[in-house]
Amino acid sequence: GDSVTQMEGPVTLSEEAFLTINCTYTATGYPSLFWYVQYPGEGLQLLLKATKADDKGSNKGFEATYRKETTSFHLEKGSVQVSDSAVYFCALRPNSGYSTLTFGKGTMLLVSP
Amino acid sequence: SAVISQKPSRDICQRGTSLTIQCQVDSQVTMMFWYRQQPGQSLTLIATANQGSEATYESGFVIDKFPISRPNLTFSTLTVSNMSPEDSSIYLCSVGEPQETQYFGPGTRLLVL
Numbered sequence: 001g002d003s004v005t006q007m008e009g010p011v012t013l014s015e016e017a018f019l020t021i022n023c024t025y026t027a028t029g030y031p032s033l034f035w036y037v038q039y040p041g042e043g044l045q046l047l048l049k050a051t052k053a054d055d056k057g058s059n060k061g062f063e064a065t066y067r068k069e070t071t072s073f074h075l076e077k078g079s080v081q082v083s084d085s086a087v088y089f090c091a092l093r094p095n096s097g098y099s100t101l102t103f104g105k106g107t108m109l110l111v112s113p
Numbered sequence: 114s115a116v117i118s119q120k121p122s123r124d125i126c127q128r129g130t131s132l133t134i135q136c137q138v139d140s141q142v143t144m145m146f147w148y149r150q151q152p153g154q155s156l157t158l159i160a161t162a163n164q165g166s167e168a169t170y171e172s173g174f175v176i177d178k179f180p181i182s183r184p185n186l187t188f189s190t191l192t193v194s195n196m197s198p199e200d201s202s203i204y205l206c207s208v209g210e211p212q213e214t215q216y217f218g219p220g221t222r223l224l225v226l
Contacts (some may be wrong), residue, residue, distance in 0.1 A: 043217045089155065100146065104155060
């Protein structure tokens with residue numbers, strides 16, 4: 001079945017550091033890929049998405065590129081802020097029918113001043 | 114994107130009791146989903162609720178434990194029945210159209226003593 005693998009956290013960075021959170025997936029066909037973010041005490045918010053190979057999703061300074069050849073969708077940000085501290089979830093959804101999301105385990109990011 | 118609210122936002126319950134969680138959306142949606150997020154874990158889909166039909170439960174979840182209602186296109190409820198401490202989790206409602214982005218509510222934080 002489909003699966004998503006994320007790097008384990010927590011990822012601890014200083015403010016203005018470069019961020020990479022790795023995400024790889026296993027799926028048949030070409031799924032849509034998503035990054036969701038969960039701030040402390042809150043629900044999930046969609047951060048960005050990509051629906052086909054080589055698409056780049058971007059939002060709030062975060063980027064991720066859909067790489068079919070490496071089945072990856074790594075999340076990057078050039079300069080993190082303390083307010084970026086949250087749990088980040090990578091997810092996929094098959095592009096057929098009434099399919100649902102498959103989530104990775106989540107990666108906690110802690111940014112210190 | 115849809116605006117989703119959940120009630121209650123949090124609750125502390127005694128074992129053996131039941132709690133009904135409400136999910137309200139500000140627009141009509143085809144699909145509503147209920148997820149469970151156990152402490153420090155990722156999201157697990159409990160069931161998909163479509164109006165006019167019985168909910169479809171994922172492996173490991175049964176209707177007797179998690180009855181779901183979907184009376185119209187903007188509202189759903191999830192009941193956690195005969196609760197035990199293992200049911201302590203965040204319960205999240207999400208909505209979406211087939212092959213469209215899913216949006217999440219703020220979650221209901223449940224603690225069972």
